[in-house]
Amino acid sequence: MRIGELAEATGTTTKTLRFYEASGLLPPAARTSVGYRDYGEDAVGRLDFIRRGRAAGLTLAQIRDILTVRDTGHAPCGHVRQLLAQRLDAIDAQVADLHALRATVAQLHGVATNAKPDTCPPEQVCRYL
Amino acid sequence: MRIGELAEATGTTTKTLRFYEASGLLPPAARTSVGYRDYGEDAVGRLDFIRRGRAAGLTLAQIRDILTVRDTGHAPCGHVRQLLAQRLDAIDAQVADLHALRATVAQLHGVATNAKPDTCPPEQVCRYL
DNA sequence: CTTGACCTTCCCCCGTACTGGAAGGTCCAG
DNA sequence: CTGGACCTTCCAGTACGGGGGAAGGTCAAG
Numbered sequence: 001m002r003i004g005e006l007a008e009a010t011g012t013t014t015k016t017l018r019f020y021e022a023s024g025l026l027p028p029a030a031r032t033s034v035g036y037r038d039y040g041e042d043a044v045g046r047l048d049f050i051r052r053g054r055a056a057g058l059t060l061a062q063i064r065d066i067l068t069v070r071d072t073g074h075a076p077c078g079h080v081r082q083l084l085a086q087r088l089d090a091i092d093a094q095v096a097d098l099h100a101l102r103a104t105v106a107q108l109h110g111v112a113t114n115a116k117p118d119t120c121p122p123e124q125v126c127r128y129l
Numbered sequence: 130m131r132i133g134e135l136a137e138a139t140g141t142t143t144k145t146l147r148f149y150e151a152s153g154l155l156p157p158a159a160r161t162s163v164g165y166r167d168y169g170e171d172a173v174g175r176l177d178f179i180r181r182g183r184a185a186g187l188t189l190a191q192i193r194d195i196l197t198v199r200d201t202g203h204a205p206c207g208h209v210r211q212l213l214a215q216r217l218d219a220i221d222a223q224v225a226d227l228h229a230l231r232a233t234v235a236q237l238h239g240v241a242t243n244a245k246p247d248t249c250p251p252e253q254v255c256r257y258l
Numbered sequence: 259c260t261t262g263a264c265c266t267t268c269c270c271c272c273g274t275a276c277t278g279g280a281a282g283g284t285c286c287a288g
Numbered sequence: 289c290t291g292g293a294c295c296t297t298c299c300a301g302t303a304c305g306g307g308g309g310a311a312g313g314t315c316a317a318g
Contacts, residue, residue, distance in 0.1 A: 036295055
């Protein structure tokens with residue numbers, strides 16, 4: 001399987017695949033006699049793994065860590081759980097931040113809206129922010 | 130007011146202030162006879178403005194646009210309202226995304242947690258992700 | 259007079275996740 | 289045998305919001 005086929009099969013690009021290899025997310029691919037990358041079917045699964053990790057909000061560095069742990073055979077179960085638990089905390093914190101931000105923005109928006117545009121000279125406008 | 134004092138007064142750094150000036154968020158500061166930046170009290174207000182904008186989730190580019198509009202005297206009222214309305218939409222979308230992400234992560238976390246670490250051989254672990 | 263804290267410009271660097279493009283080699287159809 | 293589609297490496301750039309640190313000038317205290 002050449003890099004273009006793998007890219008097609010996994011919904012990504014050849015650029016991204018080479019980038020992943022350079023970043024240590026994919027092992028160095030086998031090469032054909034002329035130097036083309038030659039992937040096995042397992043590469044699709046690994047890329048799906050990466051895609052799911054990304055969808056779960058993990059960074060490439062975190063995914064790489066998990067893959068490294070798996071590849072080297074060290075017990076990753078707790079590691080994965082811990083990572084996911086941290087993600088849950090981070091998401092909750094982010095949602096809380098966004099709630100506060102939304103309240104602030106909504107208030108500013110309300111003030112700006114109620115200010116009646118016609119009576120809003122330029123030099124006063126930015127008090128609304 | 131020197132740059133260090135202004136940084137202290139506004140809770141930022143001299144690096145950031147010079148960066149803001151270079152980015153067009155602050156007008157070129159007046160200089161003392163030896164070339165030190167010399168700020169008036171209005172700089173504090175402008176930086177508070179920037180800080181509030183940042184807290185409301187605006188990018189520096191958006192803040193710069195608003196400031197430019199204000200500085201040049203063109204009617205910004207609708208502009209500010211529109212920007213804030215867009216922010217509200219963006220925040221709502223982001224919260225929705227985070228809800229979906231949280232559900233995904235929580236599910237993975239539950240699976241990984243119920244998997245009993247001891248019975249979790251390395252080659253199976255990453256199915257949890 | 260020296261020491262230390264401040265100031266200046268300058269350029270490069272951080273992390274994140276890629277993307278663009280140049281220069282060159284390979285493969286297959288017509 | 290030629291053209292186009294594919295592959296290779298490498299360099300550089302995107303956007304964001306700054307941070308690090310060098311080399312040098314300035315100022316106030318002791």
